[in-house]
Amino acid sequence: MKFFRSFIGYLIAGVVVMAVWGELGKFGIFGGFLAAGIIIGPLWYMNHYVNLTGNLDDASFVDMGLAIGVCGIMRDTFMTGTSSLIDSIPTILLVIVGSALGGIVAAAIEKSMAKDDTFETESPEPGMNELELNNLKNKN
Amino acid sequence: MTTSLGIATLCGSFIFPFMIRMSWGKMVDNWGPIGGWMAALFIVGTAWCLNHGISTPMITQSGAAWVDQGLAAGVGVWVASSIVGGNIKKSIPKVVAAILAGIVGGFLLSLFL
Numbered sequence: 001m002k003f004f005r006s007f008i009g010y011l012i013a014g015v016v017v018m019a020v021w022g023e024l025g026k027f028g029i030f031g032g033f034l035a036a037g038i039i040i041g042p043l044w045y046m047n048h049y050v051n052l053t054g055n056l057d058d059a060s061f062v063d064m065g066l067a068i069g070v071c072g073i074m075r076d077t078f079m080t081g082t083s084s085l086i087d088s089i090p091t092i093l094l095v096i097v098g099s100a101l102g103g104i105v106a107a108a109i110e111k112s113m114a115k116d117d118t119f120e121t122e123s124p125e126p127g128m129n130e131l132e133l134n135n136l137k138n139k140n
Numbered sequence: 141m142t143t144s145l146g147i148a149t150l151c152g153s154f155i156f157p158f159m160i161r162m163s164w165g166k167m168v169d170n171w172g173p174i175g176g177w178m179a180a181l182f183i184v185g186t187a188w189c190l191n192h193g194i195s196t197p198m199i200t201q202s203g204a205a206w207v208d209q210g211l212a213a214g215v216g217v218w219v220a221s222s223i224v225g226g227n228i229k230k231s232i233p234k235v236v237a238a239i240l241a242g243i244v245g246g247f248l249l250s251l252f253l
Contacts, residue, residue: 006237011244044179060230062237066211066213091201095209098154105154
């Protein structure tokens with residue numbers, strides 16, 4: 001059941017985005033914003049806020065974007081043949097490498113931000129910098 | 141694909157998961173579920189403009205199979221979550237479910253599109 005509920009959540013996300021987004025995107029930039037609001041909003045709510053996909057708190061987070069990405073690639077592979085998949089491999093690889101780099105940098109920054117947060121909770125008033133806090137500690 | 145377009149594709153797919161990790165969770169913390177809608181509009185929507193929407197988009201499609209920025213979100217968020225302490229082993233069933241759902245979804249779409 002656990003597998004089935006993740007599967008169906010990801011399946012709906014992939015199918016809706018890959019069927020509807022292209023049509024709305026024909027209206028230009030604002031069609032894209034409309035698509036983001038009416039497609040990603042409800043799907044995110046169902047899959048990740050209600051947690052239909054069942055991501056565990058202590059496990060690495062699997063975003064529905066993965067299913068959407070695979071669905072787009074496989075849609076055109078089924079419709080136009082394997083040659084289109086082979087032609088798209090350079091883009092697929094670049095996207096995977098680029099996004100992994102993005103994830104690594106974001107994680108490093110999050111760790112540094114977590115340090116800032118612990119400092120913020122120690123300081124008696126907001127906006128106090130580290131030097132001031134240290135001076136205050138030394139006086140006491 | 142030329143080198144310059146390749147670099148642009150790499151950087152475009154860097155930006156999207158980075159924006160998600162920086163802001164999405166905070167928006168939900170501050171505004172509740174509506175924060176998720178805000179994030180959908182102003183992270184996914186805005187990054188979509190950059191990566192797919194404008195006339196010469198940042199992610200260049202080298203073939204006929206559409207490579208969506210969603211793939212970048214899936215991979216990037218998973219990598220970041222693994223680094224900050226997510227258990228990779230426990231996430232494998234979800235990864236399998238997502239990839240399988242993508243393949244079945246692609247087949248389903250090819251029936252009627």
